[in-house]
Amino acid sequence: MIIGSLLSRVKLCGPQDIPDMTRTRIKICGITNSRDAEFAVASEADALGFQLYEKSPRYIDVKIAAGIVNQLPPYVTSVALLVNHTSDDVKLLLKEAPFDFLQFHGDETDEFCCSFGMPFIKAIRVEKPIDLEVQVARFPHSKGILLDTFVEGEYGGTGKTFHWPEVPDISKPVVLAGGLTPGNVRQAIEQMRPFAVDVSGGVESEKGIKDHEKISNFIRAVRAADGEVNSER
Numbered sequence: 667m668i669i670g671s672l673l674s675r676v677k678l679c680g681p682q683d684i685p686d687m688t689r690t691r692i693k694i695c696g697i698t699n700s701r702d703a704e705f706a707v708a709s710e711a712d713a714l715g716f717q718l719y720e721k722s723p724r725y726i727d728v729k730i731a732a733g734i735v736n737q738l739p740p741y742v743t744s745v746a747l748l749v750n751h752t753s754d755d756v757k758l759l760l761k762e763a764p765f766d767f768l769q770f771h772g773d774e775t776d777e778f779c780c781s782f783g784m785p786f787i788k789a790i791r792v793e794k795p796i797d798l799e800v801q802v803a804r805f806p807h808s809k810g811i812l813l814d815t816f817v818e819g820e821y822g823g824t825g826k827t828f829h830w831p832e833v834p835d836i837s838k839p840v841v842l843a844g845g846l847t848p849g850n851v852r853q854a855i856e857q858m859r860p861f862a863v864d865v866s867g868g869v870e871s872e873k874g875i876k877d878h879e880k881i882s883n884f885i886r887a888v889r890a891a892d893g894e895v896n897s898e899r
Contacts, residue, residue, distance in 0.1 A: 688895045690855055690888050691862035693745065693841070694869065694881060696724035702876040703734045709885050713743035715769065715864070718751070718759055723873040724866065732763035745769050745787075756782055769812065780807040787812050787841060792828045802836055811836060812864060815844035830857045848883035855891035863888060 695715030750772035827845035847868035
C-alpha cells in the first residue's frame with residue numbers, strides 16, 4: 667500500500683515531456699589524495715581526474731589512485747590522464763586501477779586511443795580555433811573533445827584561458843578546460859555552452875592540493891550559469 671501510494675503521486679513522463687534543460691557536468695582534475703576526492707564527491711562533482719603523467723606536478727602513483735578509485739560511489743566517473751604513454755604502459759596502469767574513462771593529452775592517434783577497449787576523450791590544445799573541426803575529425807571514436815589552451819611544450823595544466831567566442835560549433839560533446847576558476851566559469855558556460863567543464867589549478871591552494879572553498883565556489887558558479895542559461899529558454 668505504501669508503494670502504491672507513492673507511485674500515485676509520480677507523474678509518468680514520455681520523451682516528449684522531458685524539458686530541454688542544461689546541466690553542465692563537472693570534472694575536478696589533478697586529484698592526488700583521498701581527502702580532496704571525498705570533498706569533491708560530496709560537493710557533487712560528476713568526475714575525478716587522476717594525472718598519470720610523471721612529469722606533471724599533479725602526478726599520482728597509480729597504486730594510490732587505485733585506492734581512491736576503489737572507494738568512489740556509483741555514478742562518479744574516474745578518469746585516467748595520459749600523455750604519450752606506450753601501449754604497454756597504459757595496459758599496466760589499467761591492471762592496477764579500475765578507471766572508467768581514458769583522457770589522452772599527448773600526440774596519440776585515434777587508433778591508439780581506442781585500442782584499449784575503453785571509452786576515451788581526446789584533448790586538443792587550442793591554438794587556431796578555425797582549424798578545430800579538422801582536428802576533431804581525426805578522432806572519430808572519441809566520446810568527446812576536451813579543449814585546453816595551447817602553450818608550447820606543455821600538455822595541459824597551464825592555468826591559461828583561450829578566447830572562447832572564437833570556438834566554432836563542434837560535432838562532439840565539448841569538455842572545456844584551460845584556466846577555469848570560480849570567477850570565470852560562469853562566463854565560459856554562458857559563452858560556449860559546453861557539455862562539461864574541467865578544472866584543476868583553478869581550485870587549488872598549491873599544485874596538487876585542492877582548496878575546498880574554491881571547489882564549492884566553482885560548483886556554485888557552474889550551477890548559477892546553468893540556471894541563467896535555462897531561464898533564457
